[in-house]
Structures are given as C-alpha cells and as structure tokens.
Amino acid sequence: MPLTPEILVPRLGEALISENLLRPDQLELALDRQKLERAAGNSIPIGQLLVDMGFISRDDLDQAITRQILKLQSALQEANKNLELRVQQRTEELEVAYKKLSELDELKSNFIANVSHELRTPLTHIQGYIDLFLSGKDYPITDEVKQGLLVMQHSADRLNRLINDLIMFSAAEVGSLKISKSNLKIKHLAEKCIQIYQASAKTKDISLEVVAPEDEIEISADEDRIIWVINQLLDNAIKYTENGGHVILAIEKDADDAVISVEDNGVGFDPGQINEIYEPFHQLDGSSKRKVGGTGIGLALVSRILDAHGSSISASSQPGKGSRFEFHLPIVTKKD
Numbered sequence: 001m002p003l004t005p006e007i008l009v010p011r012l013g014e015a016l017i018s019e020n021l022l023r024p025d026q027l028e029l030a031l032d033r034q035k036l037e038r039a040a041g042n043s044i045p046i047g048q049l050l051v052d053m054g055f056i057s058r059d060d061l062d063q064a065i066t067r068q069i070l071k072l073q074s075a076l077q078e079a080n081k082n083l084e085l086r087v088q089q090r091t092e093e094l095e096v097a098y099k100k101l102s103e104l105d106e107l108k109s110n111f112i113a114n115v116s117h118e119l120r121t122p123l124t125h126i127q128g129y130i131d132l133f134l135s136g137k138d139y140p141i142t143d144e145v146k147q148g149l150l151v152m153q154h155s156a157d158r159l160n161r162l163i164n165d166l167i168m169f170s171a172a173e174v175g176s177l178k179i180s181k182s183n184l185k186i187k188h189l190a191e192k193c194i195q196i197y198q199a200s201a202k203t204k205d206i207s208l209e210v211v212a213p214e215d216e217i218e219i220s221a222d223e224d225r226i227i228w229v230i231n232q233l234l235d236n237a238i239k240y241t242e243n244g245g246h247v248i249l250a251i252e253k254d255a256d257d258a259v260i261s262v263e264d265n266g267v268g269f270d271p272g273q274i275n276e277i278y279e280p281f282h283q284l285d286g287s288s289k290r291k292v293g294g295t296g297i298g299l300a301l302v303s304r305i306l307d308a309h310g311s312s313i314s315a316s317s318q319p320g321k322g323s324r325f326e327f328h329l330p331i332v333t334k335k336d
C-alpha cells in the first residue's frame with residue numbers, strides 16, 4: 001500500500017460521514033470499488049478512491065485527515081498521562097507494601113534473636129547443674145542417675161546448638177554476620193570434621209572418608225564458620241543416606257581455589273527443587289511422617305556464611321542416586 005496520510009487514520013470513511021463530508025451510500029460504493037481493485041491486485045487507499053470517484057475534494061480529505069490525526073494525537077497524550085499516573089500510583093503502593101514487608105522481616109529476625117538470647121540463660125544454668133551433678137564431686141550419684149544425666153546433657157547440648165544456630169541465622173538476616181578470616185589448613189580441618197561425624201556414620205554403617213591431595217592446602221576463611229558449614233553438609237549427607245551408604249568429603253585444587261565438596265549416595269532430591277533447599281525453615285519432606293529430624297535452617301545458613309565469604313554453595317542431585325554439594329574458597333598464595 002502506498003504511504004499516504006490516510007493510512008494513519010483508522011475508519012476514515014466513518015469519520016468523513018460523521019463530519020457530513022460523505023454520504024453512507026458513497027462510502028459503500030467506494031468500498032465495493034476498493035474490493036474489486038484489490039481482487040485485481042491493486043491496493044488503493046479509500047481516501048484516494050473517494051477523490052478519484054469525485055465524492056470528496058483532495059483539500060477536504062486532507063483537512064479531515066489532519067483533524068483526525070490531531071484527535072488521535074491528543075487521545076494518545078491523554079492515555080499516556082493516565083498511564084503515567086497509574087504507574088506512579090502502583091509504584092507508591094508497591095513501596096508501601098515493600099516497607100511493610102521489610103518491617104515484618106526485621107521484626108521476625110529481632111524476635112528470633114531476642115527469644116534465642118532469652119533461652120540461652122536458663123539453658124546455661126541447666127547445663128551447669130548437669131555438669132556439676134555428673135562430676136559426682138559434692139553429690140555422689142548412682143549409675144542409673146548418671147545415665148539419666150548423660151541423656152539430659154546430650155539433649156541440652158543439642159538445644160544449645162539449635163539456639164546458637166538461630167542466633168547466627170538472625171544475625172545473618174540483618175547482615176551482621178561477622179567473618180574473621182585467617183589462614184587455615186583445609187586438609188587438617190576436613191579430617192577434624194570427619195572425626196566428629198565418624199560415630200554417627202558408624203551407627204548407620206556409612207563409610208565416611210576424606211579424599212585430598214597429598215600436600216596441605218592453605219585457604220583464607222573464618223575457621224569456626226567453615227567448620228560449621230562442612231559439618232552441616234556432613235550432617236545432611238549422613239542424615240539423607242540409607243544404611244550402608246558412603247559419604248566423601250573431597251578437597252581439590254582448581255586454579256587459585258580450593259574446592260570443598262561433600263558427596264553421598266543417598267536419597268537425593270529432584271533438581272527442580274534446588275532453590276527450595278536453601279529456604280530457611282524449609283525441608284523437602286515437611287510431612288509429620290518424616291524419619292529424620294532438623295529445622296531446615298542448615299543450608300540456609302550455609303549459603304549465607306559462604307555469601308559472607310564472597311563464595312557460594314552449589315548442589316547437584318539425582319533422586320535415589322545421591323547428592324553433591326560444593327563450594328570454593330581462595331588458596332593463600334605463598335610469597336617467597
């Protein structure tokens with residue numbers, strides 16, 4: 001179709017009729033003619049046909065078209081103004097909602113932090129007395145009482161760890177997780193972690209081993225936090241692996257990084273759920289029939305701790321085949 005001003009005006013014929021510049025029967029005739037021309041392979045704009053057929057002068061047509069374009073232009077400007085107003089309103093609503101959410105989030109973090117701190121004091125007293133009674137110094141105890149006290153000590157320790165995790169989590173949530181880096185011998189650290197979990201692996205007949213290069217590798221990281229991270233990964237690997245399985249903690253070198261990975265041949269999970277496993281207080285099997293314990297805070301904190309180190313955790317898994325979690329930390333380069 002040739003480029004003419006009339007192609008800018010939709011329903012030109014009707015506009016001309018409403019302005020009394022054209023009669024409906026004339027438009028009908030011109031449209032019939034347009035159809036015939038189109039069938040013969042000619043594409044002629046309706047305005048051109050109206051002029052050719054003598055129904056309207058070129059001048060009147062041009063003026064009518066200009067008026068229509070101006071009308072359309074002002075309608076467009078009006079629509080734009082309305083749109084801008086709506087965008088502005090929506091942005092303000094979103095800002096209010098976001099502020100409210102942030103406040104609630106902060107409230108939640110403060111609540112967790114306050115409750116955890118409040119729980120800590122009475123627990124310290126309970127632990128203190130359990131230790132005192134267990135020592136048998138001032139109060140001789142029977143073997144039966146001792147067994148009971150040991151169970152209490154074990155439970156109090158678990159509670160203590162959970163409270164500490166919650167405090168660490170709420171600190172991470174408000175961005176105040178402190179990282180104090182030093183040079184660490186990662187192979188030595190890995191061996192230490194394995195020793196901690198050897199007993200629980202044994203109860204499930206799971207083989208647990210470190211695979212590492214011969215030479216020690218020095219990395220720069222926060223010792224307590226990295227031990228915590230490795231322990232969480234080992235805890236999960238043992239927890240989510242059936243009896244008789246294996247778990248490998250591997251240390252490898254990759255350019256300037258040490259790659260630390262924990263691999264198991266356990267139950268695994270659907271790779272589609274990979275983002276869910278890092279959500280705090282979320283467990284893939286959240287049902288009451290779940291066989292293993294936990295609060296679902298482990299990996300959420302692992303990811304925040306590594307984040308604070310400028311690193312990140314990545315995972316791969318296949319249901320029924322096992323899982324692998326890995327992260328990188330920079331190797332300390334020796335200056336000669």
Ligand SMILES: Nc1ncnc2c1ncn2[C@@H]1O[C@H](COP(=O)(O)OP(=O)(O)OP(=O)(O)O)[C@@H](O)[C@H]1O
Binds near residue numbers: 264283285
């Ligand atoms: N090695 C693994 N194999 C299979 N599933 C895993 C593994 N590690 C984590 N998951 C899945 O990811 C979820 C989240 O792990 P996370 O460590 O955060 O929580 P948890 O172990 O259930 O509880 P917590 O760590 O607080 O004791 C787990 O509930 C489990 O469904």
Ligand SMILES: [Mg+2]
Binds near residue numbers: 297
């Ligand atoms: Mg865990």
